[in-house]
Amino acid sequence: MTEIKRPTWAISNPLMQQYYDTQWGIELHDERALFEMLCLETYQAGLSWQTVLNKRSAFEDAFHHYEIEQVAQMTETQIAPQLKNEKIIRNRLKLNATVNNARTIVKLHVAGRTFDDYIWQFVDYQPQRLVIQKDENLPAQTRLSVQVSKQMKKDGFKFVGPVTIYSYLLAVGVVNARLD
Template structure:
């Protein structure tokens, strides 16, 4: 049986291949899942996605299954508890940002009906299908990620630079950046 050809970045191990094959680039429209990726991507800022992926289950437990309503109401005691949790990235600024981002997330829901309606409006509600031949062709940012980043920051979000936003767009299928020879592109 012939081995599947994949985007080169995911060939590190089975965890990465499973994420690539089952999630990366698959359109996500559910607010809960969009919030999960937002939390994970903001914690990833300055680190490797692999580091975050290995700790994903720990993040899920620490952040109440990425329930943005619960996260938005975290007390100082809960924040201090998270700062002691060796299973996650114990960055105080990122932990506090998760709480304030949950609050901002819900404000967007109030304004647009859902976070999904808000974020997907930047791509007219459908994925952008790119035609990259290799991973070196894939940009770290785009004019759309620049625009989303600027708008999120204006709405009070933190750790949402254009690179983080573009990674979020890739993870949630707003863009399909699977390269030409990848089985997912076929």
């Protein structure tokens, strides 16, 4: 078995290591998982990824395990109690963005498109390789993330600025920055 090379952030604790080893930067095409990661990245804005991972399970419970159709049907009455749920990040804008983004994905489905196709079209369905050194800092955003962010906002997605989107593209393997 080949030893996994990890950046410093991925060895800070077992949860971060497991996330890096099994998810981060690995090409993802599952609709529900792509939606979940988009949601998690929006929750992370202004916070640490560790905080989001610690609350991931509670978010899954709060948002129907990120089943897109169910989340899209959530009402303000169903979201309101989550603002008091201490197990999650209680930011009204972020929680509302979750429901809005599910509804936007449903609109894609109605138009005959998948969210997978939508995200991967930006790179012609081929992951973009970014070769970095172990402790090299990644840029906060790129031309690609600016382009994707602008289009997503135009298409109705919320809380999808270029920094959040760059982190998302890295997380789902659209941009592959895993260490060799």
